Amino acid sequence: MKNSAAKAFAAHPDRLFILTADGKIAYRGARGPRGFKVDEMAERLEKLLDGKKS
Amino acid sequence: MKTALFLLLFVAPLLAQDPQRGRRGGDLWERIQGMDADGDGKVSRDEFTGPERFWDRLDQDGDGFVTEKETKGMRRGGRGGQGCQGGRDRRGGGGAALAQRMDTDKDGQVSKDEWEAFFEKADVNGDGLVDRKEFESATSGRAYKDDAPAEGAAIPAVTVKRLSGRGSVDLSKPERTTVLVFGSYT
Numbered sequence: 001m002k003n004s005a006a007k008a009f010a011a012h013p014d015r016l017f018i019l020t021a022d023g024k025i026a027y028r029g030a031r032g033p034r035g036f037k038v039d040e041m042a043e044r045l046e047k048l049l050d051g052k053k054s
Numbered sequence: 055m056k057t058a059l060f061l062l063l064f065v066a067p068l069l070a071q072d073p074q075r076g077r078r079g080g081d082l083w084e085r086i087q088g089m090d091a092d093g094d095g096k097v098s099r100d101e102f103t104g105p106e107r108f109w110d111r112l113d114q115d116g117d118g119f120v121t122e123k124e125t126k127g128m129r130r131g132g133r134g135g136q137g138c139q140g141g142r143d144r145r146g147g148g149g150a151a152l153a154q155r156m157d158t159d160k161d162g163q164v165s166k167d168e169w170e171a172f173f174e175k176a177d178v179n180g181d182g183l184v185d186r187k188e189f190e191s192a193t194s195g196r197a198y199k200d201d202a203p204a205e206g207a208a209i210p211a212v213t214v215k216r217l218s219g220r221g222s223v224d225l226s227k228p229e230r231t232t233v234l235v236f237g238s239y240t
Contacts (some may be wrong), residue, residue, distance in 0.1 A: 001173045004212055004214075005225065005236075007215050008096065008199065008203075008210035008212045009202055009203065009210060009212075009236065010201040010202035010203075011202065012235035012236070013179070013181050013236075013237065013238060014181075014236060014238070015233070015236045016233065016235060016236070016238070017233070017234040017236075018084070018231065018233055018234070019209050019228045019231070019232040019233075019234055020228070020231050020232075021228055021229060021230055021231060023208055023209050023226055023227065023228075024206060024207070024208060024209065025194075025203050025204070025206065025207050025209055026231070027205060028065065028202055028203070028204060028205050028207065029180065030177060030179070030183070030200075031179035031202075032180075032181070032237065033179065033180055033181055034179050034180030034181075035180075035238065037094055037164035037180060039222070041233065043228075045231070047062055048216070048231060049060075049231065
């Protein structure tokens with residue numbers, strides 16, 4: 001296992017991202033564990049999905 | 055008692071003053087002051103045109119600026135207890151600057167609390183480990199540089215194998231809005 005994805009996203013050891021179908025990064029969380037914030041990501045996801053609906 | 059002795063033996067060599075440097079130190083600020091382009095009385099990292107390796111020794115408090123007071127501190131050797139004086143470490147290069155940055159109460163010694171506080175500050179992501187990038191950032195005074203692709207940027211072209219083992223997924227071409235979770239699970 002080369003861990004290429006974690007390297008490409010500088011994600012080690014924990015991190016959250018939201019990717020959109022247009023090939024962009026919509027949310028980049030800070031590096032975890034300190035920056036690993038599920039609530040923050042969820043809030044951003046809701047806004048993103050609400051924006052798509054309207 | 056043992057802890058104090060350990061700190062003296064460990065820190066004293068790092069902070070030992072170079073007598074040659076002391077004699078020339080009187081005009082050190084004169085040489086550096088000329089780099090103060092905006093005339094605010096201190097030299098920022100951007101204004102500093104000297105060799106990169108000297109910056110850590112000059113910016114003793116790690117605030118990103120060199121002041122006349124800091125150059126005088128280098129000349130006199132700073133405050134401190136027995137064997138602990140400010141100055142350049144011939145052998146350790148930036149070791150003296152590192153010790154002085156850790157010595158937040160400027161008593162010439164690095165206490166256990168100061169050591170642990172430095173670690174906490176250096177550990178940017180709070181994982182209990184200081185990796186090389188975090189260490190370089192903490193010791194140089196430069197802001198920690200996050201290499202992750204920024205919001206709004208294109209998704210990196212990375213292909214990962216499916217857990218089923220059948221086929222792979224190109225993360226840069228998600229079919230729908232996708233949450234990517236990196237981490238370890240027990």
